[in-house]
Amino acid sequence: MKSILFAADATPxxxxxxxxxxxxxxxxxxxxxxxxxxVMLIGDPAGEIHLEEYRAMPGVExxxxxxxxxxxxxxxxxxxxxxxxxxxxxxxxxxxxxxSEEQVAVIFxxxxxxxxxFVRGGAYKPRTSPHDFQGARRAGLEMASEIARDxxxxxVSEAVDPRDIELMARYVSVLQxxxxxxxxxxxxxxxxxxxxxxxxxxxxxxxxxxxxxAAEHALVAGAATVIFCERGIRTFExxxxxxxxxxxxxxxxxxxxxxxxxxxxHAAGRRSLVIQGGLAGVAAGLDxxxxxxxxxxxxxxxxxxxxxxxxxxxxxxxxxxxxRAALRxxxxxxx
Ligand code: PEP
Ligand code: MN
Numbered sequence: 001m002k003s004i005l006f007a008a009d010a011t012p013x014x015x016x017x018x019x020x021x022x023x024x025x026x027x028x029x030x031x032x033x034x035x036x037x038x039v040m041l042i043g044d045p046a047g048e049i050h051l052e053e054y055r056a057m058p059g060v061e062x063x064x065x066x067x068x069x070x071x072x073x074x075x076x077x078x079x080x081x082x083x084x085x086x087x088x089x090x091x092x093x094x095x096x097x098x099x100s101e102e103q104v105a106v107i108f109x110x111x112x113x114x115x116x117x118f119v120r121g122g123a124y125k126p127r128t129s130p131h132d133f134q135g136a137r138r139a140g141l142e143m144a145s146e147i148a149r150d151x152x153x154x155x156v157s158e159a160v161d162p163r164d165i166e167l168m169a170r171y172v173s174v175l176q177x178x179x180x181x182x183x184x185x186x187x188x189x190x191x192x193x194x195x196x197x198x199x200x201x202x203x204x205x206x207x208x209x210x211x212x213x214a215a216e217h218a219l220v221a222g223a224a225t226v227i228f229c230e231r232g233i234r235t236f237e238x239x240x241x242x243x244x245x246x247x248x249x250x251x252x253x254x255x256x257x258x259x260x261x262x263x264x265x266h267a268a269g270r271r272s273l274v275i276q277g278g279l280a281g282v283a284a285g286l287d288x289x290x291x292x293x294x295x296x297x298x299x300x301x302x303x304x305x306x307x308x309x310x311x312x313x314x315x316x317x318x319x320x321x322x323x324r325a326a327l328r329x330x331x332x333x334x335x
Contacts, residue, residue, distance in 0.1 A: 001071050002042040002051055003033075007061040010038060014059030021057070025049055031220070035076035070212050072219035073226070073256050080197065080225045082259060082288075084117035086321055090227065090261055090288030092156055092199075093313055094120035096303035097133060098140035104147050106295040110310045112151040114317050118174065119148055120156045120290060124164065125302055126180050133301040138167060145171035156199055156290075162190035169194045179204045179231055179266070182214050192221025199227045199290070201263070204234045204242060208252050215258070228252060228260040229290055230281075232267030241269025241306070244277050250284050259287035265306045271297065274308055275316045282323045285332055291316065 006015060015038060022030050022042055029043030042049055051063040068074050085091030093111055098104055098121040111119050121144045125135035136143070141157060148155045154173035159165055160181060168175060175191045175198050177184075182203035191198050198218045202211045215226040230249040232242025244267035249260050264277025278289045294300045294307035308316065 004040040005062040006038040010059030070216040092118040093291045098144045124160045141171040165190045188217040189221045192218035192223040198223045231263035261288035263290040265292040
């Protein structure tokens with residue numbers, strides 16, 4: 001990727017002049033990364049742009065040809081406040097699927113009491129079998145977003161079809177992309193173009209580099225931010241539903257300033273292991289959790305066996321707060 005770093009006092013006119021020169025010279029795309037300093041990113045697959053010619057233009061401080069391709073993921077960007085539940089963390093919880101008004105109201109009321117800002121609930125469920133519950137769809141989104149609003153909460157929900165994004169953007173604050181869709185580039189593009197934050201699950205067979213590439217697609221398309229979410233990968237091991245790759249998530253944090261959270265529910269596959277997985281994520285210094293909870297797990301229409309009860313969730317929150325506080329006293333990172 002080619003980029004141009006502007007001087008701290010570069011004027012909008014100087015930046016516009018550089019953009020014009022690049023476009024005239026045949027750049028395929030020109031976009032801005034506005035962090036502490038302005039950086040112009042130049043897409044030039046045809047190799048038309050000779051960066052040295054731009055070095056002397058007013059306002060330009062440096063021209064760079066980086067090895068790093070995924071500049072939106074690896075770059076400096078102003079952090080977005082996604083605090084939910086615990087200071088400096090993004091704790092998200094809710095049912096796997098939106099089922100009924102009673103279910104949503106009871107669960108969201110409890111989560112609001114726990115201080116969460118973001119709650120989850122799937123309206124379009126990507127199920128292994130077409131004969132299983134497929135989700136409450138638009139009616140579910142409408143209902144759940146209204147109840148969330150009543151409790152001062154914001155809804156996170158999964159998109160499975162690019163054609164649903166426009167409608168979903170009316171009801172949700174964060175668009176979730178599921179493990180099965182991680183490399184659905186049309187979906188990533190449409191989700192990014194909504195301008196909403198995108199919660200990007202890791203593909204169950206994806207490497208961390210492939211996951212980064214998927215996030216880059218959403219960011220290039222205009223996503224406000226990407227929240228990476230490790231939810232377990234397929235390995236030879238079948239004792240848990242998926243293998244929770246805590247160190248993969250921690251390694252990703254070395255490559256990006258974007259938040260990386262853990263979904264212990266889909267990794268564990270059963271209630272008895274969800275709290276352990278979540279706490280391991282918090283202890284590893286990750287940025288939050290996405291957890292499935294249900295007021296009556298036995299009646300859940302999807303992922304019943306991994307849903308935490310409301311009391312279980314409160315316990316997870318209490319322990320997470322304690323672990324986080326311990327880390328603040330004695331941080332783990334070694335450089
Ligand atoms: C979910 O969060 O309910 C879900 C379907 O997750 P995943 O895409 O990780 O399987
Ligand atoms: Mn689920």
